[in-house]
Amino acid sequence: MGELFAGRYELVDPIGRGGVGAVWRAWDRRRRRYVAAKVLQQSDAHTLLRFVREQGLRIDHPHVVxxxxxxxxxxxVLFTMDVVSGGSLAHLIGDYGPLPPHYACVLLDQLLSGLAAVHAEGVVHRxxxxxxxLLEATGTGRPHVRLSDFGIAMRKGEPRLTDVNYVMGTPGYFAPEQMLGEEPDFPADLYAxxxxxxxxxxxxxxxxxxLVERFTEHGTPGAPEEVPxxxxxxxxxxxxxxxxxxxxTATGARKALAAAVEMMDGPTAGExxxxxxxxxxPLPAGFGPEGPAHAPGPVPPPLPAYPPLPPSRLPAVQTPLQHPPALPTRAYTAALPSPALPSTALPSTALPAVRHRARQPGPPAKVAVPVLIVALLCLGIGIWALTAA
Known part of the structure; x- marks a missing residue:
């Protein structure tokens, strides 16, 4: 069993590492699916603020993760994304080297499509x-690009989390204005x-x-030999x-790309x-396509509520004891009648017989007066004896 995070995400195996944390393949117990989980240490306030910014992005687009x-x-802390299993463009170039122009144009078109959606939300990727x-694992079929890693992305107009003299991004993919410390903007993404x-x-x-030197000295230089x-x-x-x-805009660049593809020669035969x-x-031992082997199965639906029995089928309820009837208002000085219990109230063997001790009648009222007189005489004689002594 992998490490369980927050009672919901079971970390399966690491699949990548970024500048501030690791990326894991994880099983989401609630959604019952595998996700990519980016785990970060809350090491400082800047890291936590970047996490808040990144996880706050909600861009639903087929070419964005x-x-x-x-x-x-x-x-x-962690946040989850779709698992994209085909590696990145860096992996693809490492495997194949330079790509055929038409294939590269498909990748660029999808990248610009996803970037247009990001910019439409006012976000600069940076x-x-x-x-x-990233790439979906599509085999030899049409490739499918996914733009990922919004760790240093920011909305236009948001305050920076670093000093203006500190450049955020990956060296080698900076736009010239980024190197000068200007405010991040969409054209910097297009340069990348x-x-x-x-x-x-x-x-x-x-x-x-x-490249900056060549463009500055010669305007638009000639095309490299690999580029139509x-x-x-x-x-x-x-x-x-x-x-x-x-x-x-990314949309404008995408339209120009489509027009360029129309003017290019077709793919070379035998590529x-x-x-x-x-x-x-593969997934590690104990995990399968449907989740961990030890994961509980789907929660069964609640049992249906059975309808009540019709009145005619309800068993008769017998009352064990009958309460005596209410007393009439003038019966307070009268002797209470002893109501007879119905013969069906209790079976003869339901309870053991209880014997009640008969109450002894008190002394009659005419005996109480002589006894009082004798008691008073005795009290008087006792007082007199004490006085005489």
């Missing part, structure tokens, strides 16, 4: 990179998408500083060092099929 629920236990772009596109097409991590010219025009529009010269397989591996 956003938090679903959260829990706290002692000095740890950490777009291949390792944060352009760097990611170059990584997919060349198989190499791009040199952001060298129509596609390069879209990527160059994402990589402009000046934010005002980039695409204004090696790209397979996105399960990177998480």
């Amino acid at each position: 956003a938090p679903m629920s959260w829990a706290a236990d002692d000095d740890k 950490d777009i990179k291949p390792a944060n772009i 998408v352009g760097l990611t596109a170059l990584y997919l097409l060349t198989g190499r991590k791009p040199d952001a500083e060298a 010219e129509p596609l390069w025009q879209v990527i160059a529009g994402l990589l402009q060092p000046e934010p005002g010269l980039r695409f204004r 090696e099929p790209i397979e996105v397989f399960d990177q998480l591996g």
Whole structure:
């Protein structure tokens, strides 16, 4: 049995690690499904505030992995997300190297679709990179991208949690304005998408500083040999060092990408099929597709309420004793009648016979007066004797 967190989440096995915590595959006892649980130590106020921001995001989109629920236990907190088992774009490039342009365009289109949904919520992601772009395990079928890791994301206008001179993000995927400490904005995310596109097409991590120099000196430089010219025009529009010269929205970049694909040559015949397989591996012993082997089964439905018996079938209820009738108002000085118990009130063997001691009649009233006189005489004689002594 794995560690039980907050009485609900059973941690199964670690599947990743971020800057401030580990990611576990966990069994959600309430929803009866596997989830990805990001566990953080409440080490300082900044970490806790980032956790509050991240778990507060609720973006429902097929190309976004956003938090679903959260829990706290002692000095740890966690929030849960969908399990995405196909690894990341970094894994894919590690397995296959540069990707075919049409395949890369499918990935970029889905990434821009998810990013458009994030921006529509007023959120700047601030950490777009291949390792944060996950893939469903679709085999050789159409790939399915999921944008994840909103650990340093923030809504526009929210106060920063760090000093303005401290740059948040992953080195190598910063937009030029981020390096200058400007307020986070959507164009910075689009710049990171352009760097990611170059990584997919060349198989190499791009040199952001060298790109800025090339664009500054030559305007839009020529396309790398691995990138078709129509596609390069879209990527160059994402990589402009000046934010005002980039695409204004992810939706606008997506439309330009679709137009570029129309102008590109078709896929090359005989290309090696790209397979996105399960990177998480089998579940550990004691866990199966339907959950832990020791997990209780589904709660049975409540038993139906049986209807009452019809009146004709109810058994007769016998009253053990009958109460005496109410006394009439003028009967207080009269002797009370002894009501007879009905013969059916109790069976003869139901209770042992109880014998009552007969009350002895008190002395008649005419005896009480002489006894009082004798008592007074005795008291008087006693007083006289004491006085005479």
